[in-house]
Amino acid sequence: MPSSQASPTLSAAETRAEQLAERLVPARVAKKRMLVIVNPYATTVSDRLRNLVVYALQARYELEAVDTERPNHATQICREAAREGYDVVVAFGGDGTVNEAANGLLGTETPLCCLPGGATNVFHRTIGIPNDVVDATEHLLAMADEFEPRKVDLGMVNGRAFVFSSGVGLDASVVKRVDAHPKLKARLGEWYYTQAALSTFNRQYLVNPPKMRVTVGGETVDGVTVVAQNSDPFTFFGKRPIRVCEGAGLDTGSLGVAVLKKATPLEMPTLIPRLFSGRASTVSKHRQIAPFPGVLEALVESADGRPLPVQVDGDYIGDEESVRFAAAPGALTVVS
Numbered sequence: 001m002p003s004s005q006a007s008p009t010l011s012a013a014e015t016r017a018e019q020l021a022e023r024l025v026p027a028r029v030a031k032k033r034m035l036v037i038v039n040p041y042a043t044t045v046s047d048r049l050r051n052l053v054v055y056a057l058q059a060r061y062e063l064e065a066v067d068t069e070r071p072n073h074a075t076q077i078c079r080e081a082a083r084e085g086y087d088v089v090v091a092f093g094g095d096g097t098v099n100e101a102a103n104g105l106l107g108t109e110t111p112l113c114c115l116p117g118g119a120t121n122v123f124h125r126t127i128g129i130p131n132d133v134v135d136a137t138e139h140l141l142a143m144a145d146e147f148e149p150r151k152v153d154l155g156m157v158n159g160r161a162f163v164f165s166s167g168v169g170l171d172a173s174v175v176k177r178v179d180a181h182p183k184l185k186a187r188l189g190e191w192y193y194t195q196a197a198l199s200t201f202n203r204q205y206l207v208n209p210p211k212m213r214v215t216v217g218g219e220t221v222d223g224v225t226v227v228a229q230n231s232d233p234f235t236f237f238g239k240r241p242i243r244v245c246e247g248a249g250l251d252t253g254s255l256g257v258a259v260l261k262k263a264t265p266l267e268m269p270t271l272i273p274r275l276f277s278g279r280a281s282t283v284s285k286h287r288q289i290a291p292f293p294g295v296l297e298a299l300v301e302s303a304d305g306r307p308l309p310v311q312v313d314g315d316y317i318g319d320e321e322s323v324r325f326a327a328a329p330g331a332l333t334v335v336s
Helices: 012-023 047-057 073-084 095-105 122-126 133-143 170-179 182-188 190-205 268-275 280-284
Strands: 032-038 061-067 088-093 112-116 150-157 160-162 165-168 212-216 219-223 225-229 235-237 240-242 255-260 289-295 297-302 308-312 315-320 322-334
Touching: 012 047, 012 133, 032 047, 032 073, 047 061, 047 133, 073 088, 073 095, 088 095, 095 112, 095 122, 095 160, 095 315, 095 322, 112 122, 112 133, 112 322, 122 235, 150 165, 150 225, 160 322, 165 170, 170 190, 170 225, 170 308, 170 315, 212 225, 212 255, 212 289, 219 255, 219 289, 225 297, 255 280, 255 322, 268 280, 280 289, 289 297
Parallel strands: 032 061, 032 088, 088 112
Antiparallel strands: 150 160, 150 322, 165 225, 165 308, 212 219, 212 297, 225 255, 235 240, 255 289, 297 322, 308 315
16 A cells, blocks of 8 residues: 655645545445546646556456557557446546547447546546546445446547537647647646647748638538537636637537638737637637537538648647548447
8 A cells, every 4th residue: 555655745636636545445245347538648647646646446347457558558458448348448648648549439328438647638527527636536436336337429430539629720720739838738738738739829820821611501611720529618828718619518409610711910909809719609609610509510621732731629730632521420329
């Protein structure tokens, strides 16, 4: 059992996790099988914190833990976990880890849960998991007494699932830039995203933005950026929710889509305050936004021959000449 004497080098989360682990005694009831998938490279995950969280959860679950070793490893692990009949799979990492896990559990009855280990942890917070890892561990312990899996929607982009958002254009270019500097991302968080957004806009989208044509339900609109939301909100800036698309939600059976038609120095200063208003309806009323709530399918095509950058749940996944969004109602089982 971990010692109660906290080393001066322990982080606050590690110290609190150690204290939580020491308070727990093994339960005498049948335990559910839990597989914890740990991304050891996630922003806030350390070996000591991993071990303390696993030790604490073993009080209420028959638990195994495995570290991811490469991109998309979590997807493979989750497919195997579903075949082996685990009662729940927990993604311990950031939004990228959750995305990989969701793709592995897509269409199965094995529920997904998560523990926060990333910089933003959008999906964790959306389904009601606390953003503090110790609070989240306590939440999962209590969940053992009220284990109620439920179905939620997913979005699909060119056959890949996303849990909260996908984007083509500016936001994908920003994510690409941020992903190239993981240490700055970890240290500065949302402030680095802000700096990257301003720099990317000034260098790429102010002068010669990619041109795209978006088709939704027979209507076509030209733009420079497209955002599709499966859940609400789109992301967080600290504790503040950022909302872009109307009609998004985990149980709506559809996607919310918004198209930024133009990005100019005159328009952006009026759009940014609307993004921070916390109301998608306010964003939709901006003259350069074309809103599409309740979308089942949307097609985005390059209008100038240039491949379009694409992000999925905050990870840049490459450039495509065409992107097809689709709703996948009830495609994922979660428990929280």
